[in-house]
Amino acid sequence: MDLAAWTQWAGASDYDVARFVLQRGVAAIACLAFLSALAQFPALVGEHGLLPVPRFMERPYARRLPVVWRWWRYTDRRLRMLAGGGAVVSFAVVLGLPQRAPWWVPMVCFLVLWLAYLSISDVGQTFWAFGWESLLVEALFTVAFLGADDVAPPIVVVFALRWLVFRLEFGAGMIKMRGDRSWRDLTALYYHHETQPMPNPVSRTAHLLPRRVHRLETLGSHFVQLVVPFFLFAPQPVASVAAALVLLTQLWLVVSGNFAWLNWITLVLTFAAVDDRSVGAVLPWLEPAVTAGPTATPVSFVAVTVVVGGLLAWLSWPAARNLVSRRQLMNASFNRWHLANAYGAFGSVTQQRDEVIVEGTLAEAPAEEDWQPYEFRGKPGDPRRRPGQFAPYHLRLDWLMWFLPLGADDRWFRVFVVRLLEADRPTLRLLGHDPFGGERPRWVRARMFRYRFATRAERRATGLYWIRQERYLLLAPVELGRRPRG
Structure with missing residues (x-):
């Protein structure tokens, strides 16, 4: 039996556009995150920062973290080398250079980025204690196994990324319903646009919309976060329609607020549910490009992705339990590698x-x-x-x-x-x-x-x-x- 033919089941050959967006999009956000660390890390938590890393690394907890600073003593110069190198590798992925090599080359690049950013965010203390830090870390690890341009995207990884979006969206919806009463009585957005951490140029306009619009806005948010995520696992084109609804709500959040890269990386990850036919239906001029993707699925590649899929499924048990727990945790990691995390945002809304x-x-x-x-x-x-x-x-x-x-x-x-x-x-x-x-x-x-x-x-x-x-x-x-x- 031809093993290559037998393993074709593992390849999602109609997700080439999704892989293009996922790899380059996550890499672009990683590049921005590394550049942000270059600009801000030394002043905030560097050797002479507000919360110095060398002092933090003296704690017993810090010594158990899987960070390079356990073996490579922290200095601001070494941080700049790590962040600068991460930015260069990320930019290379954005250009698509590693993707032209064998399937394991982009995998190695993304795993290096994963460990590098994990080493930065784990010691950033309160300045790096945001949910989207763990989200970027987990995304870098998972996207690492999407392969190169000459192999079909593995279906196991495509569904692992949909599971990530599900936890992100459904977790956010559940924390709202369990948290602030204003989400349940549909009044949360009377305040949110005004009191969000960092308003943007459109926030005031959004805040001044009629209250009935805010109630519809809140109701729409509940529908997209509590109902739509289940359809990300449905057959096509249902999954693509569900993804489109998530994309639309995330675009509104991009337009109306400054939530760092949270909404941007959610937009990117949601493409895991969009197949090439749906892209061709919306953008017909891309039809030739999206119907001529690779079909090869090497046995070694299948073996790696199956193992990774099993690992992520095993690690996901605490996060799955958390989604149905009355004491749901928001933006929590259940392992020191920041994989299969719990997510959520704005479980309560500040009214002033x-x-x-x-x-x-x-x-x-x-x-x-x-x-x-x-x-x-x-x-x-x-x-x-x-x-x-x-x-x-x-x-x-x-x-x-x-x-x-x-x-x-x-x-x-x-x-x-x-x-x-x-x-x-x-x-x-x-x-x-x-x-x-x-x-x-x-x-x-x-x-x-x-x-x-x-x-x-x-x-x-x-x-x-x-x-x-x-x-x-x-x-x-x-x-x-x-x-x-x-």
Whole structure:
């Protein structure tokens, strides 16, 4: 018997476009994540960062992590080498260079990226403690086994990626239904567009939509997250239709918010349920390209993918139980390799927006008018400034500033204030504007404000995007090496 013919069952020869999107899309997001680490990691958690990695690696927990820093002592220079190398390999995959080689070459490239990014995210502490970090890690591992251009995409991996999207979407839907009552009574989106961590240029317009639209928006979200994911496993073209619904909702989230690469990688992964015929039906000019894919399925490739599929199925048991658990965990990893994770987002919705405004002054005995605000790149500050678009790039310091009023651990913030008093250049480069042009301020303080979007009438009358009201002094004025004033 011809073993190659016998193993053709393992090849999904009508998913060549899906593989093209999955490999290059995940690699593009990985490239962005590595570049983000190059720009932000040293200042946030580097040798002289707000939460230094060398200190973190002294903990017993850190010594059990599967990261390169256990054998290769951490330095900022080595981090830049790791992140820079990851960006180069990722970009090569985006160009399709490894895919022209034998099937194991792209596999090795993606596994290297998986281990490299795992080593970065595992020691990033609170600045890398986001669900989409584990999502990227898991995606890099799973996409590694899609093969090269001259072999058919393995059906086992295609379904493993659909299972990943199912956990992502259904988990998010269930955490909403089990969490905040506003999701159940369809009022969550009365607040969400205004109070989300980092609004974008469209967020205010979305917030000002009629409330009946917000209720329909919430109902549609529940349908797509709680019902549609089951149809990702249906025969075609049903699976492609289900994927299209997920794609549409993710595109709306891309348009209306700044959720780093969460929605972008979800868009990419959802293509695992889109076959070539469906692509050809929507984009007829691609028909010749999508009907001439490879059909070969080497025995060695089948063996590897079957083993990987079995491994992912075995590791998925805790995540599957979590989906039906009354005490569902959100964005949790059940193994140190960050595979088969639990996902979810916004199990509760903040109904009011508080912002920490950090200010400094050069005056020795400052009057109120002497205080000047530090402006961040993305988070709201100046009420006249329209929110910007930064996703899929992740502004980590800005996101942590959103969590600060919610009672999150503020150890990093105390060090951040010291860095401002020192006029530390790496820290200042993370900001949008330093009012002192690199000069050391004499004092730094922080005030808490309540923010809301300006109504259309308020916008016309004042030119403001935000209306804010001071609540209280969060941090009394501090001077370098001294206790707070007052």
